[in-house]
Amino acid sequence: MTLTGWSVFSFDGIGTTWEISTPEDLPERVRAGLLGVVEDFDRSYSRFRDDSLIAVLAREPGTVTLPAGAGKLEQLFKKLYHLSNGAMTPLIGSSLERLGYGADYALRPLGHPVPAPRWEDVLVWSGTSISASAPVVLDIGATGKGQLVDLLASVLRGAGTEEFLVDASGDMLHSGTEPLRVALEHPYDPTQAIGVVELRDGALCASAANRRTWGDGLHHVLDGATGRPIETVVATWTMAATAMEADALATALFMVDPPVLETEFEFSWLKVYSDGHAAYSAGFEGTLFT
Known part of the structure; x- marks a missing residue:
């Protein structure tokens, strides 16, 4: 999302395109710092590279030490x-790998869907320490990109930049007093919008079944209890104070009724179902087109 008159720093990281918009050009040292944070995050958590920290656990049981922010991921997950x-x-x-969404991006199912291993059976995660009693393929994509958005925002604030927009291909964190009008992408036609929302000094994240699709009805939002793609919901949007929470809750809305989440989290939301109807919270300050 381009802001008129602002400078934009664009780059690729963790498999997506990023744009960081600021009123003034970012110094080279700040840009280098941002890129370093992205590389460290990818090297820690990517299941698509053999040299990542979590890749060790996919090969054999054991224990790895993750970066300091791992404790927040643990608590939220x-x-x-x-x-x-x-x-x-x-x-x-x-x-995901069983359905073809693995490191080789083959996108060819290897067999029928299989449930994810039960956390309590194979995983002990305590802060920065994570241990597996059997080989496991970790995927923190449901909230990891949001955490990385927040980490980059911390770099910007640490460099004295208080007004900015971090946009990770639609998962956004805005800092500033002037609100932004953001279009909500149509879940079946990315050239169209189903509405607009105002974002000010907070995060807006989305999850959609159409973002990564392949085969016959296959997409990346799976029910871990069955290993099958979720069919009842096609898109969600959430607004929260941090991108990490907004990102996680956008995925959780595919699986959990909103009132259940509202007992534990402070956020607003919009949920579009596969039959075409939509539901939204009272605090979701946007406009849906008819």
């Missing part, structure tokens, strides 16, 4: 794992 009765899980990687 544990809460959503329990609220979703195991449907939302960082152990979904093996189920």
Whole structure:
């Protein structure tokens, strides 16, 4: 998303395109710092590279030490794992690979869907330490990109930049007093919008079944309890104070009824179902087109 008159720093990272918009050009040292954070994050958590920290656990049981922010991921995933009765899980990687969404991007199913391993059976995650009693394919994509958005925002603030927009291909964090009008992409036609929302000094994240699709009805939002793509929901949007929470809750809305999430989190939301109807929270300050 381009802001008129602002400078844009664009780059690729963790498999997506990023744009960081600021009123003034970012110094080279700040740009280098941002890119370093992205590389460190990818080298820690990517299931698509053999040299990542979590790749060790895919090859054999053991323990790895993750970066300092891992504790926040652990707490958020544990809460959503329990609220979703195991449907939302960082152990979904093996189920995705089974359906063809692996490191080689073959996008050819290897067999029938398989559930993710149960957290309590194979994984012990405590802060920065994570141990597996059997080989596991971790995938933190449901909230990892949001955490990385927040980490880049911290770099910007640490460099004295207080007004900015971090846009990770639609997952956004805005800092500033002037609100932005953001279009909500139509889940079946990316050239169209189903509405607009105002974003000011907070995060807006989306999850859509059409973003990564292949084969016959296959996409990347799976129910961890069954290993199957979710068919009842096609797109969600959430607004929260941090991108990490907004990102996680956008995925959780595919699996959990909103009132259940609202008992534990402060956020607003929009949810579009596969039959065409939409539901949204009272606090979702946007306009839906008819």
